[in-house]
Structure formats: C-alpha cells, structure tokens
Amino acid sequence: MDKSNINTYFHSLFPIPEPVVEKITATFCPFTLEKNTVLLDKDTISTKTYFLEQGYVRSYILNEDNEEVTTNIYTAPCFVNDFLSFFKKQPTKEVYQTLTDCTFWETNFDNVQANFHNITEFREFSRLLFVINYYKLNDRLIEMASQKAETRYLNLLKVQPHIFQHVPLKIIASYLGITDSSLSRIRKEISKM
Amino acid sequence: MDKSNINTYFHSLFPIPEPVVEKITATFCPFTLEKNTVLLDKDTISTKTYFLEQGYVRSYILNEDNEEVTTNIYTAPCFVNDFLSFFKKQPTKEVYQTLTDCTFWETNFDNVQANFHNITEFREFSRLLFVINYYKLNDRLIEMASQKAETRYLNLLKVQPHIFQHVPLKIIASYLGITDSSLSRIRKEISKM
DNA sequence: GTAATTTCTTGTCATTTATCAAGTGACTAA
DNA sequence: TTAGTCACTTGATAAATGACAAGAAATTAC
Numbered sequence: 001m002d003k004s005n006i007n008t009y010f011h012s013l014f015p016i017p018e019p020v021v022e023k024i025t026a027t028f029c030p031f032t033l034e035k036n037t038v039l040l041d042k043d044t045i046s047t048k049t050y051f052l053e054q055g056y057v058r059s060y061i062l063n064e065d066n067e068e069v070t071t072n073i074y075t076a077p078c079f080v081n082d083f084l085s086f087f088k089k090q091p092t093k094e095v096y097q098t099l100t101d102c103t104f105w106e107t108n109f110d111n112v113q114a115n116f117h118n119i120t121e122f123r124e125f126s127r128l129l130f131v132i133n134y135y136k137l138n139d140r141l142i143e144m145a146s147q148k149a150e151t152r153y154l155n156l157l158k159v160q161p162h163i164f165q166h167v168p169l170k171i172i173a174s175y176l177g178i179t180d181s182s183l184s185r186i187r188k189e190i191s192k193m
Numbered sequence: 194m195d196k197s198n199i200n201t202y203f204h205s206l207f208p209i210p211e212p213v214v215e216k217i218t219a220t221f222c223p224f225t226l227e228k229n230t231v232l233l234d235k236d237t238i239s240t241k242t243y244f245l246e247q248g249y250v251r252s253y254i255l256n257e258d259n260e261e262v263t264t265n266i267y268t269a270p271c272f273v274n275d276f277l278s279f280f281k282k283q284p285t286k287e288v289y290q291t292l293t294d295c296t297f298w299e300t301n302f303d304n305v306q307a308n309f310h311n312i313t314e315f316r317e318f319s320r321l322l323f324v325i326n327y328y329k330l331n332d333r334l335i336e337m338a339s340q341k342a343e344t345r346y347l348n349l350l351k352v353q354p355h356i357f358q359h360v361p362l363k364i365i366a367s368y369l370g371i372t373d374s375s376l377s378r379i380r381k382e383i384s385k386m
Numbered sequence: 387g388t389a390a391t392t393t394c395t396t397g398t399c400a401t402t403t404a405t406c407a408a409g410t411g412a413c414t415a416a
Numbered sequence: 417t418t419a420g421t422c423a424c425t426t427g428a429t430a431a432a433t434g435a436c437a438a439g440a441a442a443t444t445a446c
Binding site for chain 3 (some may be wrong): 341342343371372374375378
C-alpha cells in the first residue's frame with residue numbers, strides 16, 4: 001500500500017503538509033485493471049473517484065452511427081473522473097476504458113465530501129483540479145476550432161509523445177477529431193519532409 | 194441594488210437558504226458596460242468574478258494570423274469567469290468583450306475565498322458551477338469533433354435561438370468553428386428546404 | 387504456431403469547408 | 417448628406433478531410 005505516488009501528485013499541484021495529505025488519502029484503496037477493461041460504463045452513475053497511478057485510460061462516446069468517438073486520453077499520474085456523474089449523480093454518457101494494464105486508487109463520494117468540507121487544503125486542491133481540467137479542455141476546443149488536423153497531430157506528438165507508444169493510432173485519430181485513414185495520410189506526408 | 198436576479202440564480206443551481214444567499218452576495222457590486230466594451234483584456238490577471246445579469250458577452254483569442262476566434266458566448270444570467278486567471282492568478286489568453294449593453298455584478302477574490310472556506314453551501318455551489326461549465330465545454334468539444342458544421346449550426350439554433358437576435362453572424366460562425374462565408378452558405382442551403 | 391482478428395495503410399472518389407475577391411446593404415461619424 | 421466602415425452574401429476555385437474498399441502488417445487467441 002505505497003501511496004507515495006498519490007501523495008506526490010497532491011504536493012505537485014498545491015503545497016500541502018505531509019500529515020494532511022496522508023489524512024486525505026487514508027481512505028484510498030488500490031486496485032488494478034487489465035488492458036481493455038471498462039472502468040466506468042455509460043448509463044451508470046459514478047460512485048468513485050479514481051486516481052490513475054500507472055497506465056493509460058480513455059473515455060469515449062458512441063455517436064449516432066454507433067461509432068466510438070474518443071473524448072479524452074488520460075495519462076498517469078492523474079485523476080480520472082466523470083465530474084457530472086460523480087458530483088450530480090447522473091448517468092454517464094461516456095465509457096471509460098483502460099488502454100493498457102493500469103493501477104488505480106479509488107475512494108467514494110462520502111470520503112471526498114468529508115475531505116472537501118473539512119480540510120481547507122483539499123478544497124483548494126479540488127478547485128485547482130477543476131481549474132486545470134477546464135483549462136485543458138478549453139485549449140483543446142480552441143485547437144479543434146482553429147487549427148487543422150496536421151497541426152493538432154504535431155502538437156500532440158510534441159506535448160505527449162509517449163501516448164503514441166501505448167495507444168492505437170485509430171484511437172488517437174478519433175481523439176484528434178479525424179478518421180484513421182486521414183491520420184495515416186498525415187503521418188505519411190510528415191515523414192516525407 | 195436589487196439582487197433578486199443573482200439570488201434566483203443561486204437558488205436555481207443549488208438549494209440555499211435565503212439568508213445564506215444574502216450573505217454570499219453581500220459583497221457583490223453592480224456596474225454596467227456599453228456594447229463592444231472590453232470586460233477583461235488579454236495578458237491581464239482577472240481579479241474579479243463577474244455575474245452577468247443582462248446582456249451578451251463573448252470571449253475570444255487572437256490566433257497566429259491575428260484573427261479573432263470566438264471561444265465562448267455568454268448569455269445572462271450566468272457567471273463570466275476566466276477560471277485559470279482568477280484562481281491561479283495567471284494572465285488571461287482571451288479577451289472578454291460585451292456584445293450588447295450589459296449589467297453585471299462583481300466581487301473580488303478575497304470575498305470568493307472567504308465564502309468558499311466559510312460557507313458550506315457556497316462550496317457546493319462553486320463546485321457545481323465548475324461541474325456544469327466543464328460539462329458544457331465537453332459537450333461542445335464532442336460536437337466539434339464528431340459533427341459537421343451544419344449540424345452544429347442547427348443545434349445552436351435550437352438550443353439558443355435568441356443568440357441570433359443579438360450576436361453578429363460572423364461571431365457565431367467563429368464560435369461554431371467555421372468562416373462567415375461558410376455559415377452564410379449553410380444558412381442559404383437550409384432556407385431552401 | 388497457425389488461424390483469426392484487429393490495426394494500419396493506400397487508392398479512388400465524394401463531400402465539406404476554406405480562401406479570395408467582389409458586390410450589396412446597413413449603420414456610423416463628421 | 418456623404419464617405420467610410422462593417423456585416424453579410426455570393427461566385428469561382430482550392431484545400432482538407434471523409435467514405436469505402438482492398439490489402440498488408442501486427443496482434444491475439446487457441
């Protein structure tokens with residue numbers, strides 16, 4: 001039960017005294033999932049917060065044609081949460097699935113709630129987590145609206161090169177908002193240069 | 194100083210006893226801005242939280258070619274905030290500008306902070322605001338990645354028809370991630386049917 | 387280790403959207 | 417009132433990306 005990775009993650013976002021972090025993570029339980037396992041299925045209500053310690057996870061929706069559209073790719077270490085489902089207790093629209101073997105820590109809503117209302121530093125941390133996630137999403141939206149696929153691909157390659165070692169291209173393509181054929185052609189073009 | 198609109202907005206998101214809402218909004222000050230005025234400029238640090246009581250506001254960035262890309266359109270009543278700038282005290286990347294004459298209420302960081310740590314209901318409210326904003330952004334991202342411009346236009350027309358009465362088409366086009374010429378053609382196509 | 391399945395690439399062609407330029411109508415300022 | 421600006425439309429053409437199908441390469445399952 002080595003929680004050093006979670007604890008480090010907390011410290012990295014917000015300065016928190018060691019004993020406080022330990023109190024926050026006291027209720028976190030570890031578990032592992034194999035590659036291609038569903039962590040949280042659609043139309044269910046998320047009752048847990050997940051900390052992804054090792055591995056890759058994606059979320060995806062099924063569109064009108066029942067095709068999977070990847071909405072997010074999560075890279076450890078990070079929290080994986082369906083905010084709407086977890087905090088508003090609504091069914092998820094998205095499926096959360098492991099892309100590699102993964103190790104997680106989880107805790108439930110009541111624990112999060114107790115920490116949120118009782119521990120000043122956890123409140124700040126939580127808010128910061130929202131701010132950062134919102135900001136990342138906003139950046140991706142701007143990218144999607146204002147840059148062409150090739151630019152988005154090159155940017156992902158620059159910022160998260162390791163993703164390409166662990167995630168199939170068809171999933172990356174759908175995350176970039178294009179088809180796998182288009183991504184293949186873009187890669188071919190770039191390799192020529 | 195009639196705060197009934199803010200108070201109603203608080204109640205609509207989260208059940209809060211009247212005296213608590215009044216305590217929360219006690220520090221809010223009203224002000225008005227004319228059409229096409231900058232509320233929050235880029236490269237500045239946001240020191241206020243704004244509640245938009247009446248009117249329309251947009252945020253936009255300038256891309257590499259110095260063209261304005263509209264990132265969000267805010268419709269009263271709602272909070273208008275640059276989360277990253279306000280909470281992490283970083284310079285904004287976006288410009289926030291009124292699209293019509295607007296009335297606002299504002300309060301500063303210290304007040305938000307005091308309420309956040311002292312008032313349980315405000316904590317819940319704040320978190321809910323983040324959850325909802327995150328969810329909206331996520332929905333837009335999915336739309337942008339998986340649906341064509343015409344579908345996105347029709348959806349906006351269905352969900353927020355009033356925007357079309359108050360916001361120039363060129364701004365709506367850029368919000369939809371397309372050029373104004375394309376939007377014009379899409380509208381022409383649809384009107385034929 | 388071989389068959390089955392999945393992923394990736396590539397070809398052809400169609401669709402969507404952008405670019406650029408010109409023109410119209412509406413609003414604005416002196 | 418008149419010139420100037422801005423929003424919108426439209427035309428011609430080009431660029432970006434998608435759809436579908438076939439085959440190659442990689443991975444998985446037994």
